[in-house]
Amino acid sequence: MTAPGTIPNGRAHVPRTGRRESADERADRRWTDLLQEVRVAQTGSQVLFGFLLSVAFMPRFVSLGGFDRGLYVTTVVLGALATGALTAPVAFHRIFAGRRLKPQLVDAVARLVAAGLVLLALTIGSALLLLLRVATGSAVSAWIAGAVMSWFAFCWFLLPVQQLRRHDGRSPPPSAGSPDQDGPPQAPP
Numbered sequence: 001m002t003a004p005g006t007i008p009n010g011r012a013h014v015p016r017t018g019r020r021e022s023a024d025e026r027a028d029r030r031w032t033d034l035l036q037e038v039r040v041a042q043t044g045s046q047v048l049f050g051f052l053l054s055v056a057f058m059p060r061f062v063s064l065g066g067f068d069r070g071l072y073v074t075t076v077v078l079g080a081l082a083t084g085a086l087t088a089p090v091a092f093h094r095i096f097a098g099r100r101l102k103p104q105l106v107d108a109v110a111r112l113v114a115a116g117l118v119l120l121a122l123t124i125g126s127a128l129l130l131l132l133r134v135a136t137g138s139a140v141s142a143w144i145a146g147a148v149m150s151w152f153a154f155c156w157f158l159l160p161v162q163q164l165r166r167h168d169g170r171s172p173p174p175s176a177g178s179p180d181q182d183g184p185p186q187a188p189p
Helices: 023-055 059-063 066-096 102-136 140-166
Strands: none
Touching: 023 066, 023 102, 066 102, 102 140
16 A cells, blocks of 8 residues: 555655656756747847837937827837846846756746737837838728737737647647657556
């Protein structure tokens, strides 16, 4: 008979994550995944932010009305905030390095990256609104920017949540030879 919370070989029961990995291995994998995600978003936010900084030096900028100037300032601030959140993993890693706090590092950085993605979407939306207002002078520009922001919400939030709910928060059963699994699923003890 085994003690509660142990499996037949005497080891403590570890909640299944769909893989046979220790907490440290899981944190390392999650960190690597997070860095790959950040590389994409970080590059986009930095390029957009650099472009936004140059707009104030364009000849046409002086002819912008008060609303458009305010929209520009809002867009630049959103871009700066997005860039700060999406480059924060570097600072976190430097501060946490060598302290054996990788799971806490991954959790904190994941929250910052999520905030950075929201800020990046808002930056893109407000930049699009500014661009369309200046290019067309039409009130339709707000509707177009709103439609684009709805598309972002659908692609970046609603669709992933729908897929997660479809699988009830669990990963799908592994297919034969799936590189994402270490072996067949094991029954709980």
